[in-house]
Amino acid sequence: MHDEPHAATTDTARADVLLEAMRQRMSAGGIEDPAADAELILGHVLGESRGRVQALAVMREEIPAPLAGAAVELTEERARRVPLQHLMGRAPFRSLELAVGPGVFVPRPETEIVAQFAIDALQQVPDPEPIAVDLCTGSGALALALAHEVPQARVWAVEMSREAIAWAERNVAEWGDGRVSLVRGDVTALEAIAELAPLAGRVHVLVSNPPYVPSGMVPRDPEVREHDPQLALYGGADGLDIVRSISRSARDLVAPGGAIVLEHAETQGRAIRELLSADGWRAAATHPDLTGRDRATTALR
Numbered sequence: 001m002h003d004e005p006h007a008a009t010t011d012t013a014r015a016d017v018l019l020e021a022m023r024q025r026m027s028a029g030g031i032e033d034p035a036a037d038a039e040l041i042l043g044h045v046l047g048e049s050r051g052r053v054q055a056l057a058v059m060r061e062e063i064p065a066p067l068a069g070a071a072v073e074l075t076e077e078r079a080r081r082v083p084l085q086h087l088m089g090r091a092p093f094r095s096l097e098l099a100v101g102p103g104v105f106v107p108r109p110e111t112e113i114v115a116q117f118a119i120d121a122l123q124q125v126p127d128p129e130p131i132a133v134d135l136c137t138g139s140g141a142l143a144l145a146l147a148h149e150v151p152q153a154r155v156w157a158v159e160m161s162r163e164a165i166a167w168a169e170r171n172v173a174e175w176g177d178g179r180v181s182l183v184r185g186d187v188t189a190l191e192a193i194a195e196l197a198p199l200a201g202r203v204h205v206l207v208s209n210p211p212y213v214p215s216g217m218v219p220r221d222p223e224v225r226e227h228d229p230q231l232a233l234y235g236g237a238d239g240l241d242i243v244r245s246i247s248r249s250a251r252d253l254v255a256p257g258g259a260i261v262l263e264h265a266e267t268q269g270r271a272i273r274e275l276l277s278a279d280g281w282r283a284a285a286t287h288p289d290l291t292g293r294d295r296a297t298t299a300l301r
């Protein structure tokens with residue numbers, strides 16, 4: 001008997017050896033935290049938590065070959081920079097697990113902070129059934145977080161992309177609790193969206209994480225550049241085309257005293273405060289995220 005590590009027998013692979021091989025493959029592909037991704041992928045394949053996977057590695061448990069093979073296949077895709085969330089089919093967002101995949105923007109941790117501003121504003125509304133609107137909803141992340149965390153709220157979510165809205169529909173069915181209405185439409189022509197007409201002047205909080213990358217600034221990470229939809233990323237020459245449009249047209253939707261909450265790039269805070277103020281919004285203020293970067297601007301109607 002000897003206890004040399006082995007990648008696989010014919011019918012099993014030892015968990016710690018398998019994880020190390022996965023880590024090395026993804027490290028070679030330039031993945032930032034390949035050990036974490038290896039544990040998450042194996043956990044996904046086994047239907048186990050990351051903690052349980054770590055325990056399996058410590059105990060040198062054997063993994064059945066078909067499952068090890070599935071983990072290796074996903075590892076190859078991840079090493080080719082397919083987003084981890086696409087491979088797992090899920091993305092965490094605040095307390096939710098959203099369905100994601102090709103055709104929809106993967107919700108990001110920085111947007112969780114944007115959600116907090118909108119949730120705080122919505123919770124302060126004295127109305128027993130406050131109304132929120134999420135423009136450019138993508139997977140439905142912001143709309144669903146608002147509905148989930150402000151249980152008396154009604155939320156409308158607008159998205160233009162047919163592919164993205166298919167993902168949002170799944171997520172609304174799973175997490176919407178009957179209080180999220182999904183509307184297909186172009187936020188640069190809000191007045192043409194019939195479903196929003198009854199909300200004119202009644203919206204307490206309008207939130208948006210719109211496309212805001214300047215068209216000349218191609219993202220460095222292949223996960224973003226090659227897998228997030230172009231429509232989700234680019235916002236014209238200075239990135240602010242959609243923001244300008246929202247600032248103007250959202251005025252008619254938001255109630256006096258209501259709030260607008262916008263995510264943006266860290267260099268865009270000042271320009272957004274100026275354009276909001278020029279459109280008549282009051283008290284425009286930009287807020288740093290947990291890393292000190294200006295990523296959200298709020299204002300009042």
Ligand SMILES: C[S@@+](CC[C@H](N)C(=O)[O-])C[C@H]1O[C@@H](n2cnc3c(N)ncnc32)[C@H](O)[C@@H]1O
Nearest residue numbers: 105107136137138159160161186187209211232
């Ligand atoms: C940056 S993604 C944000 C998605 C989601 N709100 C989130 O935070 O994860 C921007 C979204 O805006 C959508 N979009 C872009 N232009 C739009 C337009 N003119 N009208 C409606 N939706 C639009 C894109 O399809 C994409 O889903």
